[in-house]
Amino acid sequence: MARRGAAPPPRPPAVEALRVGGQLVKRGQRRRLELPVARLPTGTALSLPVTALRGRRPGPVVWMSGALHGDEVNGTEIIRRVVRELDPGTLGGAVIAVPIVNVYGFIERSRYLPDRRDLNRSFPGSPVGSLASRLAHLFLTEIVSLCSHGIDFHTGAQRRRNLSHVRADLGNPEALRLARAFGAPIIYDPGRIVGSLRAAAYRRKIPILVYEGGEPSRFADDVIETGVQGTLRVLAALGMWEGRELPPPQPCYEATVARWLRAGRSGILGLETALGDRVQKGQVLARIADPFSGRRRVVRAPFSGLVFSLTTNPLVYQGDAILRLVRLEKRPPRKKRAPPP
Numbered sequence: 001m002a003r004r005g006a007a008p009p010p011r012p013p014a015v016e017a018l019r020v021g022g023q024l025v026k027r028g029q030r031r032r033l034e035l036p037v038a039r040l041p042t043g044t045a046l047s048l049p050v051t052a053l054r055g056r057r058p059g060p061v062v063w064m065s066g067a068l069h070g071d072e073v074n075g076t077e078i079i080r081r082v083v084r085e086l087d088p089g090t091l092g093g094a095v096i097a098v099p100i101v102n103v104y105g106f107i108e109r110s111r112y113l114p115d116r117r118d119l120n121r122s123f124p125g126s127p128v129g130s131l132a133s134r135l136a137h138l139f140l141t142e143i144v145s146l147c148s149h150g151i152d153f154h155t156g157a158q159r160r161r162n163l164s165h166v167r168a169d170l171g172n173p174e175a176l177r178l179a180r181a182f183g184a185p186i187i188y189d190p191g192r193i194v195g196s197l198r199a200a201a202y203r204r205k206i207p208i209l210v211y212e213g214g215e216p217s218r219f220a221d222d223v224i225e226t227g228v229q230g231t232l233r234v235l236a237a238l239g240m241w242e243g244r245e246l247p248p249p250q251p252c253y254e255a256t257v258a259r260w261l262r263a264g265r266s267g268i269l270g271l272e273t274a275l276g277d278r279v280q281k282g283q284v285l286a287r288i289a290d291p292f293s294g295r296r297r298v299v300r301a302p303f304s305g306l307v308f309s310l311t312t313n314p315l316v317y318q319g320d321a322i323l324r325l326v327r328l329e330k331r332p333p334r335k336k337r338a339p340p341p
């Protein structure tokens, strides 16, 4: 478990001159930019697509990043929809949108870089390192270094579906404030994962939220809409945006403990629970059947909690991760009762 961060020092709220990739973004301007990454073996130049919006009013500078894992496309769509709602004429501060960070993986529909490295385990990176390390370094130096806050979008990994949730450092007051404003049903603090963008941002004292939901290579409309509304609520909480009226954030649980339950035998999986279900200790969550004998092994909840991730594969090997349970630590505040008439 990584250490919890102290409150970050306040960042300069206004940018006098915003330059992204060396190109000036003027007040009230929306610019579409391409940051050179490398050349493909074909000789074709590969670049990082960026949309930068700079408001007329001073304020924070927020990056939004999607597809660090190239097959996690929900975030790309969330960013596209959020950017469509922003008007640099009324925006405060600036937004730097990078909907496809792992351009290689996005083209290949793969989580990884062509060398099978994981970009979100390659931060802070190096200008002379591996392909992933160079891309991580470019993103940190050209985008993150300009920003006061960040939001990074992910989904579950291959053959896994995640409940919509925000990952944030619960010990960082600014991150916690914004995570609550986001309004996903769970705020989960998994500690700092070595090599992740989140860990690299915290080292630079930049509060970052990671929004996770759904599965790779598929759009999930409910996950996308929660992500769009959550991001706009965060921009509103930062005083940057006041567009359309949004529904209030859902009351959310905070959690730091999650556990994968693994198959005790190989077989055919029958889940008896769904994503987002509250379950009690000892409850049967799944049965794994032998395809010939009809014998089945049950999987029970080791503690009371909430179903957080599920495999989407009905055939499991012994040891496969089936289901992830999160222990709920802090209940959401009760809704205020209406005063008596």
Ligand SMILES: [Zn+2]
Pocket: 068, 069, 072, 120, 153, 154, 155
């Ligand atoms: Zn991811």
